[in-house]
Amino acid sequence: xxxxxxxxxxxxxxxxxxxxxxxxxxxxxxxxxxxxxxxxxxxxxxxxxxxxxxxxxxxxxxxxxxxxxxxxxxxxxxxxxxxxxxxxxxxxxxxxxxxxxxxxx
Amino acid sequence: xxxxxxxxxxxxxxxxxxxxxxxxxxxxxxxxxxxxxxxxxxxxxxxxxxxxxxxxxxxxxxxxxxxxxxxxxxxxxxxxxxxxxxxxxxxxxxxxxxxxxxxxxxxxxxxxxxxxxxxxxxxxxxxxxxxxxxxxxxxxxxxxxxxxxxxxxxxxxxxxxxxxxxxxxxxxxxxxxxxxxxxxxxxxxxxxxxxxxxxxxxxxxxxxxxxxxxxxxxxxxxxxxxxxxxxxxxxxxxxxxxxxxxxxxxxxxxxxxxxxxxxxxxxxxxxxxxxxxxxxxxxxxxxxxxxxxxxxxxxxxxxxxxxxxxxxxxxxxxxxxxxxxxxxxxxxxxxxxxxxxxxxxxxxxxxxxxxxxxxxxxxxxxxxxxxxxxxxxxxxxxxxxxxxxxxxxxxxxxxxxxxxx
Ligand SMILES: Cc1cc2nc3c(=O)[nH]c(=O)nc-3n(C[C@H](O)[C@H](O)[C@H](O)COP(=O)(O)OP(=O)(O)OC[C@H]3O[C@@H](n4cnc5c(N)ncnc54)[C@H](O)[C@@H]3O)c2cc1C
Ligand code: FES
Numbered sequence: 001x002x003x004x005x006x007x008x009x010x011x012x013x014x015x016x017x018x019x020x021x022x023x024x025x026x027x028x029x030x031x032x033x034x035x036x037x038x039x040x041x042x043x044x045x046x047x048x049x050x051x052x053x054x055x056x057x058x059x060x061x062x063x064x065x066x067x068x069x070x071x072x073x074x075x076x077x078x079x080x081x082x083x084x085x086x087x088x089x090x091x092x093x094x095x096x097x098x099x100x101x102x103x104x105x
Numbered sequence: 106x107x108x109x110x111x112x113x114x115x116x117x118x119x120x121x122x123x124x125x126x127x128x129x130x131x132x133x134x135x136x137x138x139x140x141x142x143x144x145x146x147x148x149x150x151x152x153x154x155x156x157x158x159x160x161x162x163x164x165x166x167x168x169x170x171x172x173x174x175x176x177x178x179x180x181x182x183x184x185x186x187x188x189x190x191x192x193x194x195x196x197x198x199x200x201x202x203x204x205x206x207x208x209x210x211x212x213x214x215x216x217x218x219x220x221x222x223x224x225x226x227x228x229x230x231x232x233x234x235x236x237x238x239x240x241x242x243x244x245x246x247x248x249x250x251x252x253x254x255x256x257x258x259x260x261x262x263x264x265x266x267x268x269x270x271x272x273x274x275x276x277x278x279x280x281x282x283x284x285x286x287x288x289x290x291x292x293x294x295x296x297x298x299x300x301x302x303x304x305x306x307x308x309x310x311x312x313x314x315x316x317x318x319x320x321x322x323x324x325x326x327x328x329x330x331x332x333x334x335x336x337x338x339x340x341x342x343x344x345x346x347x348x349x350x351x352x353x354x355x356x357x358x359x360x361x362x363x364x365x366x367x368x369x370x371x372x373x374x375x376x377x378x379x380x381x382x383x384x385x386x387x388x389x390x391x392x393x394x395x396x397x398x399x400x401x402x403x404x405x406x407x408x409x410x411x412x413x414x415x416x417x418x419x420x421x422x423x424x425x426x427x428x429x430x431x432x433x434x435x436x437x438x439x440x441x442x443x444x445x446x447x448x449x450x451x452x453x454x455x456x457x458x459x460x461x462x463x464x465x466x467x468x469x470x471x472x473x474x475x476x477x478x479x480x481x482x483x484x485x486x487x488x489x490x491x492x493x494x495x496x497x498x499x500x501x502x503x504x505x506x507x508x509x510x
Pocket of ligand 2: 044
């Protein structure tokens with residue numbers, strides 16, 4: 001199970017091992033990561049699962065898909081180059097060690 | 106010690122309210138009472154990826170079970186409330202126990218309308234979809250080759266039809282109104298989904314009333330329509346709307362009118378009793394409003410938390426909704442109530458388009474099919490109170506960002 005770390009605004013870190021195949025919004029909610037809400041349950045309709053991928057991991061997480069890219073228009077915190085909707089990032093072994101920065105909303 | 110705040114109904118609105126109460130610093134006693142055996146879970150997948158078998162039950166829960174302990178929330182499941190005494194501040198459960206509360210949130214949700222038993226509504230293999238238990242009962246009946254009759258062409262019925270058609274069932278949808286989705290969408294949206302379902306082999310029969318369901322040995326065998334036609338069926342899913350769960354409130358003497366009446370503070374006619382979610386009716390933009398959506402359950406649940414602790418500005422929802430059918434994602438922003446015209450904007454991808462609802466010159470809602478940009482930019486424009494020029498909007502060559510600026 002890959003280990004994922006969420007770095008909150010302010011610096012606190014939360015780490016958890018996430019089952020392969022689960023998306024990182026549901027993993028964040030299951031681990032009480034504040035500010036990752038996931039109102040639509042991961043179906044690309046709310047943008048409340050917005051995170052910034054740590055630049056070191058950009059190649060492994062890849063780019064947002066077309067619909068995700070459009071939905072990034074309505075994030076609460078500002079959209080940046082590393083913005084992703086975490087419900088669209090699926091846990092794989094390759095993501096072991098991944099760091100996600102969570103904007104405060 | 107002070108009596109707890111009780112949230113009645115262990116669903117979406119209560120879960121959001123509880124989290125918000127703690128986030129706002131309420132550290133007193135907090136109890137959630139719910140009749141279902143499961144901790145609060147998401148209902149939308151019940152007619153989508155859960156009933157199709159793509160999503161395991163563990164992935165439906167809104168919070169992990171451990172969260173309730175960590176947050177010191179007393180989660181009482183399988184506890185059905187049967188009476189409410191506002192004067193004594195007591196909630197009575199089916200086992201006779203009486204729970205004192207300091208303040209109470211009614212978040213009891215709603216119940217699907219069912220067909221009367223005189224016309225076969227109680228036959229075996231006739232289902233509605235509201236709870237996990239309903240979806241668990243339907244899933245095994247979705248066998249390739251079986252004949253499914255969907256009664257009611259609303260979102261839940263159409264989602265179930267899509268799942269079943271993809272599993273190889275023979276599906277017929279009957280809709281009493283002139284067109285599917287009539288209550289919730291404009292004709293172009295109905296046309297889009299009719300064509301989509303037909304392309305997947307589903308038979309859509311509109312302006313078609315049901316006379317009765319037919320059965321033998323308590324099992325469904327088919328349906329007789331008002332025009333006399335008989336449609337054979339192995340199972341039926343009834344999706345003809347919901348009724349807010351307001352009986353407890355009514356019996357307790359609270360004001361109830363097609364739902365539990367609340368003010369902008371989520372407060373009922375009793376100062377210590379609040380309501381939120383599917384069961385609550387409130388005044389919004391000059392009309393009685395009851396929203397049946399995750400957006401409303403979350404936002405009104407959170408709003409109720411603020412109001413339980415003190416005053417807050419009046420609840421002013423920003424409605425949004427979605428539906429998944431086949432490979433089409435429908436996203437809705439705003440509320441189209443009272444629209445007098447629509448503009449259709451073709452999308453850039455196959456099966457993508459958006460319908461923009463206007464009241465006079467004012468944009469009030471959008472239905473976007475496979476067009477997240479239209480949804481996202483439209484939602485932003487709605488929230489900022491901006492209305493685009495219609496001709497520019499209808500022109501597929503125009504740049505949406507410019508049109509909505
Ligand atoms: C199949 C389906 C698909 C849906 N799809 C979508 C969608 O795609 N998008 C969207 O936005 N919305 C969708 N919805 C609507 C959304 O799920 C509801 O609006 C939302 O769940 C309402 O939340 P609530 O807390 O008001 O009620 P609920 O989540 O229904 O919770 C109420 C709870 O209270 C319990 N209860 C009631 N009375 C009592 C009592 N007397 N004692 C104890 N417990 C009691 C009920 O058993 C229930 O568990 C869907 C709903 C269904 C059923
Ligand atoms: S959870 Fe809604 S878009 Fe990710």
